[in-house]
Amino acid sequence: MATPISTVMSPARYVQGKDAITRVGEFVAPIGKRPLLVADDVVWGIVEDAVRTSFDAAGLPVERVGFGRFATPQAIDDLTAKIRETDSDVVVGLGGGSAIDAAKASGHLAAIRWVSVPTAASTDAPTSALAVVYSEEGEFIEYRFFPHNPDLVLIDTKLVANAPVQFLVAGIGDALATWVEARAAKRANADTMAGGLQTETGVALAELSWRLLHENALQAIASVEAKVVTPALEKVVEANTLLSGLGFESGGLAAAHAIHNGLTAAPQAHGLAHGQKVNVGTIAQLVLEGAPADEIEDFVVFTTKVGLPNTLTEIGLTVDDRDVLQAVAEAATVESETIHNMPFPVTAEAVVDALVAIEGISRSIRAAHGLPEPELYRAH
Structure with a gap:
């Protein structure tokens, strides 16, 4: 060996x-x-x-x-x-x-x-x-x-x-998963997409991406809406592109991207950006791993303000779409998927339960903070 x-x-x-x-x-x-x-x-x-x-x-x-x-x-x-x-x-x-x-x-x-x-x-x-x-x-x-x-x-x-602001928002959704997945892979001592174990460098870059996004994302979005380049936008572009890129590849993927891959098979979610579906995978991963309530609350509040989906409704699904959710979960848990980098075994049943749970969790957090109710996404 x-x-x-x-x-x-x-x-x-x-x-x-x-x-x-x-x-x-x-x-x-x-x-x-x-x-x-x-x-x-x-x-x-x-x-x-x-x-x-x-x-x-x-x-x-x-x-x-x-x-x-x-x-x-x-x-x-x-x-x-x-x-x-x-x-x-x-x-x-x-x-x-x-x-x-x-x-x-x-x-x-x-x-x-x-x-x-x-x-x-x-x-x-x-x-x-x-x-x-x-x-x-x-x-x-x-x-x-x-x-x-x-x-x-x-x-x-x-x-x-000068690009549509939803592109930057989608990139933020993709990048936010990087630290959540890297820390899970670290606990599991899992191999990364780079073909070996994590380096401290890869994990640190993933965490830096997370921090820069929380400090600068809302200002960067305002910059794109005004079509101007600001220091906040420069930091978010670096977080979305370089830090998240190095962080996911050398830090490791886990449940969030596996659930995204499963969601690509759901016709109701077609037309959504990669980062939008990844964000739903991230909140589902937080639920799967039993993350602290305040962490889940902060994630839901922040991503709602950014404009990212954190409910099934916003990706065209409902809690009653059990057949679709089952298909998503089975695709997310095939043997080759990165969900098996989680520090505990994950079954398709557990993924379905997490996806169903995020609907009520996110809705209640949004209501408590006076944030908008989710709007149903309809695939084009």
Whole structure:
């Protein structure tokens, strides 16, 4: 039996700041001379001028391929074929988490380097050495793991400030899970997504992400609503993207993301952002582990103020949808899921009970604090 090791993974370079997109060519040029850009039409319409100007200055050609909604097996295979067709030596994912994950996965298959350029701080996917693969309908299929992280992650906080505020909110939901899951994995002495035991570094970064979000999230949301870059926004972008990315990968996932993966199979929740479903997974994890009442109360109050769902109602479900909840719970507890990084055994029945419980718990806490009642989400 191999001796256990602790490990931490990270991108080779992380770049963040206002107007950072105007320098993307400068940072890509040392990585590759024949880049393939992956971006949907909306994202490309926003960044094209800045990217072209920057690439021209760096002596790089501009070759762009479009992207759909999800990083599906077919989308990844198509991108891999395009890389080979164009003889590209670096693939650059621009936009959201799925475009970036597809770029990583195709770059790995084509044996070239890859770069993440998120245009919103909506997930912690950009920094990681893994991709989340979905079906055409957005149902979770698998994680794909790679031997290294991106060579570059570049995020422009001016683009974040001008993106829809719900993207930042979703990123906060994704990042809030990082510390809750990492501390559970620590108690279980579980392996992380980096392929070994936790380092103290990974756990500390997860906790720092949590702290920065609680201190700055509401100000950062106000900044995006005003379309301005402030120190609070810079801190939240770093928490959502870098700290949460390093924290989840080298700190460990647990129940929150497993429950998210289960929720992708619920048609009622289709159309919700990754971080919205993760947040429901986080409150469910807190209930599963019997977290102190004041901690659950603080989490419900804070996430309600941020604008994240913490009830079944807000993800299109009710406590009476037992068949759907059972299907979600069974998907969340398959043998390969990260829920088994919890420091105690978790059954599908326990997950159903936790999901049912959060409805009444969150409603009562919200009422006690004069916060709005949950509104029923209807999938488009």
